[in-house]
Amino acid sequence: MSTRDSHEDHVPDMDDAAPGQEVVNDREPIGGLTGYIIGFGLALLLTAASFAVVMTDLVYAPAVISALVVLAIAQMGVHLVFFLHLTTGPDNTNNALALAFGVFVVVLLVLGSIWIMSHLDHAMMPAHQMAPGGF
Amino acid sequence: MSATTATGGLPSDISSRSGAHDPYRLGRHDGGAGVGEGGPASRYVTVSYGFWIFLLSDIIMFSAFFAGYAVLSGATEGGPTGRELFDLPRVAIQTGLLLTSSFTCGLASLASHRRDQLFTQVWLAVSGLLGAGFLLLELQEFATMISDGAGPSRSAFLSSFFALVGCHGLHVGLGLLFLATMMAQLAVKGFRDDILRRLHCFNLFWHALDIVWIAIFSLVYLLGASS
Numbered sequence: 001m002s003t004r005d006s007h008e009d010h011v012p013d014m015d016d017a018a019p020g021q022e023v024v025n026d027r028e029p030i031g032g033l034t035g036y037i038i039g040f041g042l043a044l045l046l047t048a049a050s051f052a053v054v055m056t057d058l059v060y061a062p063a064v065i066s067a068l069v070v071l072a073i074a075q076m077g078v079h080l081v082f083f084l085h086l087t088t089g090p091d092n093t094n095n096a097l098a099l100a101f102g103v104f105v106v107v108l109l110v111l112g113s114i115w116i117m118s119h120l121d122h123a124m125m126p127a128h129q130m131a132p133g134g135f
Numbered sequence: 136m137s138a139t140t141a142t143g144g145l146p147s148d149i150s151s152r153s154g155a156h157d158p159y160r161l162g163r164h165d166g167g168a169g170v171g172e173g174g175p176a177s178r179y180v181t182v183s184y185g186f187w188i189f190l191l192s193d194i195i196m197f198s199a200f201f202a203g204y205a206v207l208s209g210a211t212e213g214g215p216t217g218r219e220l221f222d223l224p225r226v227a228i229q230t231g232l233l234l235t236s237s238f239t240c241g242l243a244s245l246a247s248h249r250r251d252q253l254f255t256q257v258w259l260a261v262s263g264l265l266g267a268g269f270l271l272l273e274l275q276e277f278a279t280m281i282s283d284g285a286g287p288s289r290s291a292f293l294s295s296f297f298a299l300v301g302c303h304g305l306h307v308g309l310g311l312l313f314l315a316t317m318m319a320q321l322a323v324k325g326f327r328d329d330i331l332r333r334l335h336c337f338n339l340f341w342h343a344l345d346i347v348w349i350a351i352f353s354l355v356y357l358l359g360a361s362s
Contacts (some may be wrong), residue, residue, distance in 0.1 A: 016176040018183030020339050022248050036241040043234055047352075051227055054357045064361050076346050083241055083342045086279035095187060102191035106198040114359035 016090040020084045030082055039082025046075040179332055186336040190343045193306075197347050200299040203265025204355065210291035217292070220285055222276065226356045229272050233307075236265035237345040239330065241328050244338045256318060262341065263314045266307055273304045296355065303351055306344055313337050 029035065050071045052058045054121065059067050080086045086095060176184075208217070243258035277297070280286065287297035317330075317337050325329050 016180045016184075018180045018335065019187040020183065020307055020335065020342070021179075022244060033242075033245060036238060036245070039241075040234070040238040047230055047234065048336045050353055050357055051223065054361045055223065061361075065358060068353045068357055068361075070231075072349050075349050078344060079237070079346050079349070083237060083345075084339065094184060098191055100317050102194060105195050109195065110202045110205065117206040127242075 016094065019086065019095045022085065028087070030085060035082050039078055042078045042082070043075055046071055046078065158169060182332045183335055183339065186339055190339060194343065194347065197302065200302055201350065204295040204299045207291040208294040208359065212290035214290040215285045218362070220280060221360045223356065223357050223360055224275060225272055226352055230270050230352050232265045232269040233345050233348050236262045236269070237342055238263065240338055240341045247326065247331065247334055255321060259314060259318050263311055266311050270307050273300070276349065299355065300351060303347055310340055310344055313340065
C-alpha cells in the first residue's frame with residue numbers, strides 16, 4: 001500500500017496496532033513529537049497540581065484524598081494516551097480490552113482489600129477488653 | 136464479471152489511497168481492522184502485545200502491594216508516621232526526574248523510527264542518567280530512614296512502605312540494566328527488526344514504571360504527608 005510508512009523495515013500492520021506503536025498513530029494528534037510534548041506538558045501540570053493540593057490550603061482538607069486520586073487517575077490517562085499511544089480505534093481493541101481487564105482486577109484487589117480489612121478492624125474486639133485467658 | 140472488472144480496474148484503487156483519510160479502513164471488508172479478516176498480526180504486534188500483558192500483570196502485582204500499604208498505613212506502632220518521614224521536595228525532584236526520563240525515552244523511540252543511531256543513543260543515555268538519578272535519591276532516602284531507626288522492621292506501616300517503594304525501585308534498577316543492554320545491542324547490531332522490537336518493549340516498560348510512580352507519589356507520599 002502506498003500509504004504505508006516506508007521507513008519501517010517491517011510492514012506496519014494497520015489492522016492491529018502494537019501497544020505504544022508510533023507509526024500507526026503518525027496521522028493522529030497524539031502521535032509524533034507533538035504528542036510527546038503535549039503529554040509532557042499535561043503531566044507536569046497535573047504533577048504540580050497534586051503537590052499544590054498538599055502543600056497549600058487551596059483544597060478543603062477532607063477532600064484532599066479525593067483530589068489526589070482524581071489527579072493521579074488523570075495523569076495516568078495522560079501517560080496512556082500520549083506516551084503509550086493507546087487509542088480506542090479498532091486497531092487497538094486488543095490493547096484496550098487487556099487494559100480494561102487489568103484495571104478491573106486492580107480495582108477489585110485494592111478496594112476489596114480495604115473494604116474487607118476495615119470491616120475486620122471494626123469487628124475485632126479491642127485488645128484491652130479481651131479476657132486475660134483469651135476467648 | 137463486469138462488476139469485478141469495474142471495481143478491480145478502477146484507475147485509482149480506492150483502498151490504496153484512502154489510508155490517509157481512513158487509516159483503519161472502517162467498514163471495508165478487504166481485511167480491514169476489527170473484522171478478523173486481516174490474517175495473523177505481524178511479529179512486532181504480537182511481541183508488543185505479549186509484553187503489554189506482562190506489564191498489566193506487573194501492575195496487578197503492584198496493586199497487591201498498594202492494597203497492603205493502604206491497609207497497614209495507619210499501623211505505625213507508636214513509631215514515626217509518614218508526615219514525619221516524607222520529604223516532599225525530594226519526592227518532587229524524583230517525580231521530575233522520572234517524568235523527564237519517560238519523555239526522553241519517547242524521543243529516543245522517535246529517533247529510532249528515523250533510524251538515527253546518534254540521537255537514539257543520546258536520548259536513551261539521557262533517560263538512563265535521569266533514571267539513575269531517581270534511584271540514587273531513593274536509595275539516599277532509604278539510607279536516611281534506616282539510620283534514623285525507621286527501617287522496615289520498625290512497624291507494619293514501614294514494612295509495607297519499604298516493600299512497595301522498594302519494589303518500584305527494583306523495577307527501575309532492572310529497567311536501567313535493560314536500557315544499557317539495549318544501547319549496547321543497538322550499537323553493535325544496528326536497527327534490526329528484533330532489536331527494534333526489544334527497544335519498543337523497553338519503551339513500554341519505562342512508561343509503565345512512570346505510571347506506577349504516579350500512584351506512589353500521589354497515594355503514598357502526598358497523602359501520607361497530608362494526613
